Amino acid sequence: MTRQSDFDFSGRSVIPYAQDYCHGAYESWHTHSCAQLIHTLSGVIRVETRHGFWVVPPSRGVWIPADIPHALHITGEVKARVLFIEPLARADLPVACQVVSVSDLLRALIVSSLNLPSEYASGSRDERIYELILDEIRLMDTLPFHIPEPASERLRQLCQAVREAPQEPWSVASAAVKISASxxxxxxHFYQQTGMQFAEWVRRVRLLHALARLAQGEQITRVALDCGYTSPGAFSVMFRRVMGVSPSDYFSQ
Structure with a gap:
C-alpha cells in the first residue's frame, strides 16, 4: 500500500527539512502531493519507482515530481536536506524524476532555508531566499544516474540478474542466451523499452553499484574488480569520464 503525504503551503511555497538516515534504512512506497528535491551531503540514496531506479551519490540531488510513487533505499550514513515544493510554485519546474547537480549557491540556500520562519513578509530577505531557491532549481543539470526498467518480465528478470552480479561479463551474447533470444x-527490445543499449545499461549499473560501495569507504581496487573492471585504472578512467574527477578525489571532497 502506498502512503500519501500532504503539506500546507499556505505560508510559503518551499518547505525545507533535514533528515538523516542510518545505513540500511528503507522508506517504503509513498507519494507526496508536491514536488521534492533531496540533496545528499553524505551516503547514497537509491530511489525506486515503477519505471526504474535513480542513484544519488554524495553532494548530488534527486528531483521527484508530485504524485510519483517511490521508495528510498539507504546506503551508508546519509545526511539529506530536503525541499518540498508546491507544484505550482513555478510553471517550468522539472516534470520527470532525475538526478541533478546541486550548485554551491543552491546548497547554501538550502542550508539557510532550514533556519527561516514558516511565514515571512512580502519583499523580505526570507522571501528572496525562497524565490532564489526556485530560480536555482530551474537551472539544475541532469546527471546520467538513472537505471530505466524494461516493461517485459523476461527483461526485468535479466536486469535483476545483472544487478545481483555486476562482476559477471554480461556480453550481449551471454545475456541473449539467458533469455533464449538472439x-x-x-x-x-531492450532499446525499445529502456532507450538504452544493453551494454550501456550494464556499464551504468556497474558505476552506480560502485558508487554505493565507495560511499561506505570500501577500497577502490576491490570495488573495481568486483564490478567487472579488469583493473583499478580502467575503473578510474570510466569514473573520471562520468564524474569529472577520480574516485579518490570525489570521495575526499
Missing part, C-alpha cells in the same frame, strides 16, 4: 532481438 543478440539482435535482445538489443532491439
Amino acid at each position: 543478440g539482435r532481438t535482445l538489443n532491439r
Whole structure:
C-alpha cells in the first residue's frame, strides 16, 4: 500500500527539512502531493519507482515530481536536506524524476532555508531566499544516474540478474542466451523499452553499484574488480569520464 503525504503551503511555497538516515534504512512506497528535491551531503540514496531506479551519490540531488510513487533505499550514513515544493510554485519546474547537480549557491540556500520562519513578509530577505531557491532549481543539470526498467518480465528478470552480479561479463551474447533470444532481438527490445543499449545499461549499473560501495569507504581496487573492471585504472578512467574527477578525489571532497 502506498502512503500519501500532504503539506500546507499556505505560508510559503518551499518547505525545507533535514533528515538523516542510518545505513540500511528503507522508506517504503509513498507519494507526496508536491514536488521534492533531496540533496545528499553524505551516503547514497537509491530511489525506486515503477519505471526504474535513480542513484544519488554524495553532494548530488534527486528531483521527484508530485504524485510519483517511490521508495528510498539507504546506503551508508546519509545526511539529506530536503525541499518540498508546491507544484505550482513555478510553471517550468522539472516534470520527470532525475538526478541533478546541486550548485554551491543552491546548497547554501538550502542550508539557510532550514533556519527561516514558516511565514515571512512580502519583499523580505526570507522571501528572496525562497524565490532564489526556485530560480536555482530551474537551472539544475541532469546527471546520467538513472537505471530505466524494461516493461517485459523476461527483461526485468535479466536486469535483476545483472544487478545481483555486476562482476559477471554480461556480453550481449551471454545475456541473449539467458533469455533464449538472439543478440539482435535482445538489443532491439531492450532499446525499445529502456532507450538504452544493453551494454550501456550494464556499464551504468556497474558505476552506480560502485558508487554505493565507495560511499561506505570500501577500497577502490576491490570495488573495481568486483564490478567487472579488469583493473583499478580502467575503473578510474570510466569514473573520471562520468564524474569529472577520480574516485579518490570525489570521495575526499
